[in-house]
Structures are given as structure tokens and as C-alpha cells.
Amino acid sequence: MSIVQDLSLEFFSAHEGALFSVAGSDGMVLRLAAVQPAGMPGYGRAQAFSLMFEGPAQPRLEQATIRLSNDAAGEFDIFVVPVGANADLTRYQAVFN
Secondary structure, eight states, X not given: OOBOOOOOHHHHHTTTXXXXXXXXXXXXXXXXXXXXXXXXXXXXXXXXXXXXXXXXXXXXXOSEEEEEEETTTEEEEEEEEEEEEOSSEEEEEEEEO
């Protein structure tokens, strides 16, 4: 599987709803639940955005850079932060600005 170089809003929007395997996690899968534009136009990156992933309630990943992969999307490293949880799932966010 190839490493993705273009981690853009357009790339992730095309994979919204897809499942991604977490490398080194013994089979954990995260779903790309939402891709949201963010930031102020004309400031910083051409298009700031955030990603929301959903995973199992347990085990819970800590804030870290992880490697995600998907057959259609390829694989990439991404910094995620747990931002919420309930009895059914944990939510993680990645911000690009």
C-alpha cells in the first residue's frame, strides 16, 4: 500500500464514511465520520479543515500520531486527539490548519 502525500480537504471528503485500520493496534478500525472546513479564509493554509473519526469505546487511543490505512485511500500518518466518548464509541479529531 502506498503512502498518501496529498492530505487535503478534497482527499478526505472523498473518503468520508470509510473505515480505516489503525496500524499496530491489533485490529482497531476508525470510521471517518465527518470532514469539516474550518479556519478563516486567507489565513494560514489554503483550506483549513478538521476530521472526526469514531472508534470503539475500548480500547481507547491516546493523543498521538497514528498510521491509518484503507484499501481505496492508501495509508498515512495523522495526529489524532480523543475529544469525546460514551458507552458505545470514542471520537477523535485531527485538525489541519
